[in-house]
Structure formats: structure tokens, C-alpha cells
Amino acid sequence: MKLIRIENLSFRYRRAKEYAIKDINLDIKKGEFLGILGASGSGKSTLCLTLNGVIPNSIRGDFVGNVYVKEYNTRETPPSKLSTIVGLILQNPDSQLFNMTVEEEIAFGLENLGLERDEIQRRINWALKITGLQGLESEFPPNLSGGQKQRLAIASILAMKPEIIVLDEPTAQLDPMGKEQVLSLITLLNKEQGITIVLVEHNAEYMLSFADRVIVMDKGRIILKGRPSEVFEEVELLKELGIRLPASIRIGAELKKRGILKKAALTEKELIRTLRSQF
Ligand SMILES: Nc1ncnc2c1ncn2[C@@H]1O[C@H](COP(=O)(O)OP(=O)(O)O)[C@@H](O)[C@H]1O
Ligand SMILES: [Mg+2]
DSSP states (O other), X not given: OEEEEEEEEEEEETTOSSOSEEEEEEEEETTOEEEEEEOTTSSHHHXXXXXXXXXXXXXXXXXXXXXEETTEEGGGSOHHHHXXXXXXXXXXXXXXXXXXXXXXXXXXXXXXXXXXXXXXHHHHHHHHHHHTOTTOTTSOGGGSOHHHHHHHHHHHHHTTOOSEEEEESTTTTSOHHHHHHHHHHHHHHHHTTOOEEEEEOSOHHHHHHHOSEEEXXXXXXXXXXXXXXXXXXXXXXXXXXXXXXXXXXHHHHHHHHTTSOSOOOOOHHHHHHHXXXXX
């Protein structure tokens, strides 16, 4: 089932000369994990903002084409309605947290939905459990670690029970442990909770392991689309586009060039396993 349908979408910010995204066509299926790759300025964030209607409803400009979230055309649907279906997580967790305690932070959006007290508490406990924040209910959010803050931002969105969560470089500002925590949480949300995920993330090895499909953007267009095991075979093109590749794929590509391996798109584990079995 299609959850999001993007048809011939282009968007130009006010006063910008160029379109930030150009002629995008893309369907996102329920339960899917879609990865977005691309160099800085290629239009990844702009595309994310069209998925929950922030573009064109709050950020205006020249908007051509249509985005449907379930049966709703985002041009004609208030962002407050769309935000119950599509949750958005940004790079900087500090910009998304503004309550005095962890628990209040999660409760905040729920109170605005007009839910019963019991239901609010049930959802808070559920979100705390999934995100591994139990025991931190009374903490002051600014005192949390980067990884905990980002998990809290995710918990607040999760408690609203969206069908799809869009995360725009959620690990970019985190230390290695925070990155690891947030990426494991995203995997869990998709594989165990069945939540549709759209993730902008530079960690190609993670995408290769967990994304169902990836798109690669360049200058506002989607230039590659497919299973990560297919897309990450295009090593030369990805390098030209300035996309960082893990050592395993770079080594895999060299060995493939020399006829030693058949595939370049390997995680570290797969590369080691393949080499062990061959030599
Ligand atoms: N608010 C804005 N106003 C004008 N231009 C913008 C704005 N945000 C982004 N852009 C431009 O749109 C293009 C795509 O940006 P963006 O979607 O942020 O790319 P990415 O997330 O891949 O780095 C860039 O050329 C950028 O300068
Ligand atoms: Mg961006």
C-alpha cells in the first residue's frame, strides 16, 4: 500500500534562483525503510519538508506537482492533520525540545491531540520503553546526552503514533555512541514496530544493512534509485557525487575491478566472510 505518493514535484524557495528539488516522482510504501543519500545542497532536506506539508504550507515558494499522504493532498491539508501521520525529526535535537522534563516533553504533543489522561500515560510509558529512556522521566532535557536528546525527540513523535517517521540527518550532531543508539532505535522502529521510515543519513554501511531502498539525489533530482545492494555497486558515480563510502565498499570495488570479487556493495562483515570463503 502506498503511504506517500510524490508526482512531478519541483520546489523553488522564495527569492531563490534555482529549484531546490526538480521533477521528483516517488512512492513510499507502508512499512518500507527508504534511505536518502546525496551531497550537501542536493535537496534532501527540502524533499523531507514536503512529506509533512511544511512545504508548501508553512514555507512558501513555487510548488509544482503534488504530494499525497494517504488520501490527503498536502496542498489542501493543514499541517496539524498531516503531523499525526508523518512525524519529522531534524538534525539538532535541541531545536526540538522545549519542556522542563522528559515526561512533559513526550506529553506535550499528546495533550494537544485531546486524548484521555489514561491514554496519554499509556503512550508516554510505551514511548519511554521503546526509546530506552525509562528512569529518566524527571530529567531536565538539556541535561541529557546528545543520543538521549535525539531519542527523546523521537519518543515525543512516536507517542503521537505516526505511520511514518522522517528523519533528516538525525545523527549528524551526535558522538559515536549517540549515533549508534539512534540508528539502532530507527532499525527497531521499522523492523519491530512496523513504522515506515524515511532516513537521510551518510552512513552507507547502515543503509546497506537496513534500508529496503535508497535514493541518491544530485542538484535537486533523484539520479539513482533501487535496493542498496544495487545502488552501492555504482561506486564511481557515488564517488563523483561526493558520497562517502565505507572502507568495505571501497575495498570491494577495487577487488571487483581486479576480478577477485563479483560484488562491491558489501558491509565489513560480508567482505570478511566473502574473502574467508574464497581464500
Ligand atoms: N530556506 C531556504 N531558502 C532558500 N534556499 C534554500 C533554503 N533552504 C535550502 N535552500 C537551497 O535549496 C537547495 C537544497 O537545499 P537542501 O534541501 O537543504 O539540501 P540538503 O539537505 O541536501 O543539503 C540548496 O541550494 C540550498 O541552498
Ligand atoms: Mg539537509
